[in-house]
Amino acid sequence: MTRYFEVHQRDGAARTGSLYLNNTIPTPAVIDPSSLKPEAEGDIIYPGSQWHFGNGKAATQATLKLRERVGKNKLIIMPSCTYSSMVAGDVTCEKIDVPADEGPTGIAYSERDPETTRDLYVADGIGCHEGNPRRLLAELMKVRKNIAPDSALYAPNIALPENVAMLIYLGVDILDTTRATIAAFEDKYMTSAGFIHLDRLAELPCCCAHCSGTSAKEVKGMDKKQRARLLEKHNIATLEAEVALVRQRIRSASLREYVEGRCRHDPALVAMLRLSDVEYDFLEERTALFKPAPLLATTSESLTRPEVVRFARRVQQRYTPPEKDILLLLPCSARKPYSISMTHSRFRKALGKNLKLVQEVIITSPLGIVPRELEVTYPAAHYDTTVTGYWDAEEHRWVEECLEDFLLKHPYKHIVAHVEDEYRSICENVSKKLGLEITYTSDGNVTSPTSLHKLEDTMKELCSGLSYRGDYR
Template sequence: MRFFEVLRRDGPARLGRLMLDRNITTPCILSPEDYVSAGSVFRYRSPEEARDATISLARSLSDGRKLIVLPYPSDVAQDIDIDIDAPRAVVTDVSSVKKDAQKDADVYVLRAAGTIAAARDLVDTLMEIRESIPPDSALYTPALATPSNLSLLIYLGVDIVDSVRVEMDGHYNRYHTRDGVFQREDISELPCRCEHCSSGDITAHNILKLEEELAWVRDCIRSGTLREYVERQVRCVPWMTAALRLADMHESYLERRTPTHRGGVMYANTSESLRRVEVRRFVSRVLTRYRPPESDVLLLLPCSARKPYSESRSHRLFRSVMGGMRRFVHELILTSPLAIVPRELEDVYPAAHYDTPVTGVWDLEERAWLMSSLRSYLERHRYSCIVAHVEGELWETLRDGGIEAVYTGGGTGPEDLERLREALETACTGARPIGNFRLQEFRAKVDYYFGSGAGDAITQGARVKGKGLFDSDGRELASISSGRIALTLEGARRLLPLKAYTVRIGDFTPRGTVLAPGVVDADDQIRPGDEVIVVGDGFLGTGRARMSGWEMVASRRGVAVELRDGAEV
């Protein structure tokens, strides 16, 4: 596996580079000019003849580099040992992929991919294949891609497609668009103005639409917005919507490949958004990692359109009403799709980066998700008094869900705010103060990113100054920027005993980046975008993960960690 490298990840979808005569950016449409095939093993009189023919084929390309498809079917040819210094592709299927994965090919070709018809079969097959082959190899699904299903295929983990399906459909007068395939005679006015439509060349039009869609999908991966696009695109036909919903049931497959941070806005526009990895991961970490400050009073507040919430007009008004009472009150924001957002985590991804349609109407699925999350939170953390400043269907949801609270009606008018003030004054009488909010914020974020107990380990005896956390000797331990934690080497030393989010490397001193071949072991919890601690025999460093921990260990190419700081120790 020396001729394919993954460069960027957006869930199971990846941008990569296939190094042939030309460097091909994946996802890509593979052309017949990019590969040669040894053909069926049954065309040869013996396994030795198949091996020799493949080696001769590779030598004949000494003046250029193409992908060489090894003899197939692989379950018959699996004992043929072919040693060639060239990009290799193995034709495989679910029944033999685990054995074929030992061949360390650059590309794995899914046999008979074009015959997969059912949504469940597609999802199960692609996930099983992807889980079985090396992470730094490409998956090719022949005769399957169309402009309408391409984004879904790439989202599920496909790296390479071809134009066979749309070319064949063109010969049968089937006209492809991003919104589906139609019989040409059923369309009274063509929606496309390309030269091929003008000349009546449907096949060329179909290929053009597939190429255009591929360019758009690659750009979505670059911007980290492929999931949003897929949620829109699967509405074309019911089986694609079913496929996405079935894929979301494989939460582990998606979560292990999904970055912990994206730069853009996460749009939650569909019911499928509630099942996004980012949403489920956020709530899971709030419930299992986050520990709120010890407080007697919990204040439940509605979300706001502006993020972080504290920068919105409504939350500034709530804060002005609280005044000095804020040091006695723990704040929890209720929202969809994230359900519950502690004030200390309002600026982490995706709490500060999502947008959703605001109608004031909560459907049954949203209500159930909110209540299950809130109940789980309240089972773990007890309060003497809960004040709920909510209104409308959010108020109905809490009331019908049996949340015992002082309900103050919600709103930002003078009378609404006065009710809130009076309720808080009563609740805060005799309540315990919660301590330094900035220190609590650091503790909460470190727990969120590194696991329970990490926050206490790094904040012990520390103080906050500006955006940094410093120990008693004035040495910086960590800083917060846009909701993300950046460790210093001193901060890393405090967290080392927890052995969490640690990447262990060999006996060398990295400069700038840590490449996957240099990784000896890595915490399985690590996801792309995580802050990690790099440890070697004589080295300590900090940086951002570029791939998941399990992928660092299994990959032979690619950047595992971008270092920010490091030193020999």
């Protein structure tokens, strides 16, 4: 357990925290890699690789001397000679024998020689996988799973304004400005939506301190070195601003929504988000059971986010409905919980004294189905989604699967659906597939007097002679 890194708040695998060194570093953070040099007097120091020292013994001695010189309030990343995963497993390097209790330490993560007592782990070479979302995700998850939960993770040479939200969402705590500096010397002007080549800029789309006093034309007219330095300052400022915004998103428990929107600028990031949702266990065990912020389902990826999948699975695996013979399927409402909405108030009024004899289940996207007893739980009472009257094929398939699984596990003598449009289409598809008879009580508008009277009459007829057997409410 680390004594120098503390996690303050989590949102999925992302977290805000502090590295307590000579100066407290709030995380997620962006550092300047040049500050890692021993002579730079930074709070995080990397003395060099084992190749630089020649062997492990010399590297150990140099590290011990460095610790003695800088004191116990600076984090030293151990000299490493990590290899690519392509190198044979029997190739190893000498172990650096520097006790972890002599002060804060970091180490390059290695499958060949895993350690669990360091304050910081470096995902060495992670930048090589930037163009391969599947491999990048696999490497990040591997490191995050195999190090202590309260250790910081540093991913060097990969941070860009458009991808830091995704990297932090997957558990990275520290990034650096390497790519921002390289981009500046390539005449690339960074924005939160990706870079723009300087020669394509008619104006500078930024009001930072480095851009506000000049114009695109003036920047283009500078000599190469001067232009690169200005672009570097702008790029780093853009990167730091993005990380600061991500920190705030973590505090407000809304990072997932931000990531879903931010990744639209890059197909590789969209692929990475979708692949991460496939790794359900990794994200689910790091996702809170309840959040103070609403769950905003505005993209197709919202159907596979951990909170949605977890709710649907628990309805299927853990929920035991009251013993009732009649199932009433209803559409969702914009207001949550559903029962306080005007629409559902009318439904329940139409049921009258027969309400206790009926099992109510609400059909909705993205949650699938919500039994009335669970409508006040998270996220059933805390989500919002885009309402257009149009459901895409993925929504149809997902909600149909949820309803189908529920009906297979919980048979009813009578099923009534007071639904229209897409909801009715879903019910009809499930009814046909399972060979079930469903009675429909809506005539074009679920809240029209005619439809409500039909619902009332149907329920009176079905409930006639039934007695209340109790439920869990």
